[in-house]
Amino acid sequence: MEQEYRRTKTTVSFIHYHFVFCPRYRRKVLVGKVEERFKRLVEDICQENNWIILATEVMPDHCHLFLNCLPSDSPSDMMAKVKGVTSRRLRQEFQHLSHLPSLWTRSFFVSTAGNVSSEIIKRYVESQKKRG
Template sequence: MVSERWTRSNKSVYNLGYHIIWCPKYRRNVLVNGIDVRLKELLNYKAQELKIEIKEMEVMPDHIHIFIKADPVLSPHYIIQQFKGYTSRILRQEFPVLKRKLPTLWTRSYYIESVGHISESVVRKYIEEQKKV
């Protein structure tokens, strides 16, 4: 259904999706033995708090893939900062082994790519065609 493609607010209509990947420090295989399950719970809780929709999520032993839909007022960097900061604090409290193995849970870096319904080539072509109108 077309109405599911867009989200409407009182000032905008948008369809913002982000594919985000990040890793534990030194890309260690620490997201196992229940830590992975708890991480998913925490990410779902934080997403709900921020009013972000998690469309897909997979926790691997040494990295996380997450596909989210977010409001345009939330910058991608802010979203990642919230996810990483919140999960690091809670997981390190609940799983002391993480404190022993790593100085910090997450690396400072991350990968992000915007994901949309329309490809870059279609947008470029549309903009180019505007000159001819």
């Protein structure tokens, strides 16, 4: 995978988040036109917020998003935007989803990913004083 470093005036970063989130009650609603519309909405949200989609996969009952972002973007805020906008818009646009009070569960999984392991970083930090 090509490495995507983000640069601002004061920061160079390499932050990737892997998100997994599910519809309420793991309903299998992310199929057909709903899946297509969900993907377009996510692309629009990411573009508006300057997040780069590295990978995405939509299953009928859960989603995976792998995003590159800046350090100023918190995972909780990112999920709030993605889930808030997509829930509202999909329930407005698809009659069979309109009865749901919310499309998504309140929870989500997030992990970070990078180009080095935690063990390598730990050894690097611990060796700094020894390097002279």
